[in-house]
Amino acid sequence: MIADLSADEEKILNDVKIRLAKYGKERGQLIPILQMIQDKLAYLPHITMEMVAQHLDIPPSEVFGVATFYNQFRFNPPGRNPVKVCLGTACHVRGGDIILENFERKLEIKEGETTSDKEFSIERVACVGCCALAPVTLIGETVHGNMAPSKVEGLVMRVQIEKEMKEREKQKNESGQ
Amino acid sequence: MLTLTVDGKEIQAKKGTTLLKACLDNDIYIPNLCYIDGIEETAASCRLCFVEIEGEEKPVTSCTVPVKASLKVKTDTPAVRRLQKTALRLLLSVHHVDCKNCPANKKCALQDMAKFLKVGLKPGHLQHCLKEPEIDTSHPCLDYYTNRCVLCGKCIQVCLTHNGQPEITFARRGFNTVVSFFGTAKNEKDSCDECIRCVDICPVGALVLKSSP
Numbered sequence: 001m002i003a004d005l006s007a008d009e010e011k012i013l014n015d016v017k018i019r020l021a022k023y024g025k026e027r028g029q030l031i032p033i034l035q036m037i038q039d040k041l042a043y044l045p046h047i048t049m050e051m052v053a054q055h056l057d058i059p060p061s062e063v064f065g066v067a068t069f070y071n072q073f074r075f076n077p078p079g080r081n082p083v084k085v086c087l088g089t090a091c092h093v094r095g096g097d098i099i100l101e102n103f104e105r106k107l108e109i110k111e112g113e114t115t116s117d118k119e120f121s122i123e124r125v126a127c128v129g130c131c132a133l134a135p136v137t138l139i140g141e142t143v144h145g146n147m148a149p150s151k152v153e154g155l156v157m158r159v160q161i162e163k164e165m166k167e168r169e170k171q172k173n174e175s176g177q
Numbered sequence: 178m179l180t181l182t183v184d185g186k187e188i189q190a191k192k193g194t195t196l197l198k199a200c201l202d203n204d205i206y207i208p209n210l211c212y213i214d215g216i217e218e219t220a221a222s223c224r225l226c227f228v229e230i231e232g233e234e235k236p237v238t239s240c241t242v243p244v245k246a247s248l249k250v251k252t253d254t255p256a257v258r259r260l261q262k263t264a265l266r267l268l269l270s271v272h273h274v275d276c277k278n279c280p281a282n283k284k285c286a287l288q289d290m291a292k293f294l295k296v297g298l299k300p301g302h303l304q305h306c307l308k309e310p311e312i313d314t315s316h317p318c319l320d321y322y323t324n325r326c327v328l329c330g331k332c333i334q335v336c337l338t339h340n341g342q343p344e345i346t347f348a349r350r351g352f353n354t355v356v357s358f359f360g361t362a363k364n365e366k367d368s369c370d371e372c373i374r375c376v377d378i379c380p381v382g383a384l385v386l387k388s389s390p
Contacts, residue, residue: 065347
């Protein structure tokens with residue numbers, strides 16, 4: 001869970017520190033503060049929760065308890081291609097959990113985690129608003145409807161191939177210039 | 178002193194105590210897990226200490242009822258026993274029953290209650306669901322066994338009362354709820370080593386010292 005922060009993240013962290021000072025010290029501020037941090041950093045690193053605890057003068061364990069209670073907070077940085085598997089009512093009925101399981105197995109991570117190359121992360125979401133296409137999965141911003149377990153591997157491969165193609169093109173451009 | 182009737186027996190209790198404490202002090206056993214003697218705010222989360230009180234429509238948790246004079250209480254009606262048995266079965270359905278290898282064997286609150294309520298330790302018709310991972314070793318001197326824990330919250334409560342700031346807390350939600358040690362810095366090792374009140378109060382051996390097997 002304790003991830004090393006990148007240089008960019010350090011910068012944002014300093015910004016977060018300044019913003020933190022503007023919040024009141026009431027306990028009720030805890031969730032708005034956590035939301036602000038997640039908004040800036042896209043996740044809640046270990047160290048920020050300790051910062052918040054210090055600011056509000058409550059035990060760090062309490063901050064952690066509250067943050068883990070809510071699905072909206074995540075503790076791993078999202079991957080470049082966040083996989084969001086819908087488990088809303090329609091998708092659940094059409095076997096969304098099997099799709100989730102397939103992604104977990106294919107990418108060898110659990111829900112809420114990120115692959116070691118930071119390429120993929122898996123999240124479960126509740127309804128993305130196109131139940132007619134159930135079961136639905138989002139990869140990045142792209143909606144993939146009528147998902148089937150057999151499509152999982154293909155989708156992951158497609159993302160990887162697209163990435164490789166982009167890299168090749170980039171190399172071509174650079175060598176051409 | 179107040180006089181109340183429990184199971185047809187008259188008992189004396191001090192004003193201000195709870196019904197559960199009054200019964201336990203008078204050798205009337207009521208199954209319970211989350212009640213701590215001496216701490217006023219009870220979590221009332223284990224749903225085991227039900228009793229029937231004359232005049233009340235449904236069974237009530239005895240740990241939340243202050244004693245009153247001429248209270249007529251029954252602790253072993255069919256409705257009460259049914260609630261208690263169900264609660265215990267549900268607890269056992271998420272419990273890793275491996276008494277032989279458990280340090281709490283023979284002094285375990287679950288074993289005592291199962292014997293008292295005549296409930297088998299195996300889950301029976303309920304689905305057995307266990308959490309992963311089995312052990313949390315992140316604390317410098319304590320080990321936490323996820324599937325032994327009954328989530329009574331006693332450890333958190335004693336840590337709060339004795340240290341002011343609890344080092345341990347409930348994390349996550351629903352079936353995934355665990356007790357976690359977030360923010361326990363390495364220099365807490367010494368203070369935790371000396372205190373271990375949480376280990377002492379744990380009714381099921383979910384929190385154990387690292388050195389013990």
